[in-house]
Amino acid sequence: MPLLQIEGLWKSYRGRPVLRGVDLEVDPHEVVCLIGGSGSGKSTLLRCVNLLETVDDGAVFLDGLELTAVDADEDAVRRKVGMVFQQFNLFPHMTVLQNVVLAPVKVHGKDRRQARAEALELLGRFGLADKAGEYPDRLSGGQQQRVAIVRALAVRPQVLLLDEVTSALDPELVGEVLDIVRELKEQGMTMILATHEMSFARDIADTVCFLDGGVLLERGSPEQVFTDPREPRTREFLARTQRR
């Protein structure tokens, strides 16, 4: 049974459809990469799954429970569905440790000492133990993004959504963030990533989905989508990205 099911998702902004009936199933431990041009709806799709946007039609299920139900508890949903953004959105007036501990304690009512111990353990696992007491502006972009990933993991989500987590980084910092994503895959984390890093998508994805104008036009294994795309639009998109 899939862990996450997206069924017939529609979303419009001011009457203009941005997602047009998207269906997607994600199995436990599966890594799905969303590719597609700017404005194709990748971020909107991830935001709908995390309830940062309301959907106009369709539904999202996690473990058989409907996240998009009108009476769904948003905090409970975000405990199960973690999200990391392009801009790391760390709180600048809080240390790394305080950033990581915040949601487990404030939103989810975890005991502070327990939350601190778990946060330090997570930071250690991702090579950030010595940064626990630092403020975000003393860290490199790559380190800040790694902290943002740790912060999302701190509530032990069942699914992690990553939206262009490397695109605000200098090229030499991209690798350390991609390494973390790779490590999460090895640990069995179920993930959906929107990415412009085609070689990374090819390397890490179990399934690649091509979005075009809010339609999930093509999905398949990385080999199939990248070397033998069925849809002319996918072909055009890949030719454009490879020329860059």
Ligand SMILES: Nc1ncnc2c1ncn2[C@@H]1O[C@H](COP(=O)(O)OP(=O)(O)OP(=O)(O)O)[C@@H](O)[C@H]1O
């Ligand atoms: N809050 C909003 N209000 C109005 N329009 C929006 C809003 N958010 C997104 N859109 C529009 O929805 C469309 C899809 O945007 P989205 O951010 O999902 O694209 P994307 O595939 O993530 O693009 P990119 O690769 O540039 O990140 C775009 O045309 C965008 O302008």
Ligand SMILES: [Mg+2]
């Ligand atoms: Mg986007």
